[in-house]
Amino acid sequence: MTNQLGEHIVKSYDEELARLTSEIQRMGDLALNELEAAIAAVVERDRDAADRIVASDKEVDNLEHEVSQDVVRLLALRQPMARDLREVLAALRISSDIERIGDYAANVAKRAIALNRVELVRPVFSLPRLAKLAGEIISEVLIAYRDRDADRALLAWARDEELDGLYTGMFRELLTYMMEDPRNITACTHLLFMAKNIERIGDHATNIAENIYFIVHGTQIAQVRRKGDTTASLVARVADDKSKPAH
Structure with missing residues (x-):
């Protein structure tokens, strides 16, 4: 009887963790769809689509609230330890990051509405490439989370330097x-x-x-993330060039 009770508790706990993972996966898919739709609204100058994206961000916010409630309940009732505790706390942090991704995608849609009021400039067509890479990284980390694949997560983590490099290139183009x-x-x-x-x-x-990575290994990534964003130094160089007297 005691063994059956223990098995029931473990099964129930596993089901709750699986539901938490499913909620976060759904959040991630929604945020990714928001980003893709926002970029389409920019390129196609679609005001109605942009409005829908801004409105749909509430769904991601609501899911984050559900995840937060589930985490509090799990912590209070199950008192998880070791990896189980890492799973629960990471779920809270990951849902917060996805909520911010949704917010940034909605911000792009809001800017798309404002951009419709002025003439397009050629660098607008660099934006989909930047967003495509960001979307690929999001997709990879969502799969890594579903599969608890630390190696896949690490590969996605390293690609942020590539994204920073693309961002710096677009920044330079826009500045020009x-x-x-x-x-x-x-x-x-x-x-x-x-x-x-x-x-x-x-x-x-x-x-x-x-x-x-922390869920799987219980440690932080040992490497220091390399940053490819050099926009701050780029602005400084441009300002310095403009301040020099012409010959």
């Missing part, structure tokens, strides 16, 4: 357009904010990868 023609400034400013939102999405995806 603004310097060449002041009429481009408004459109390019909206695109700069969109690109930065996507770069931040990549940062949250790498946070998820770090939490997956």
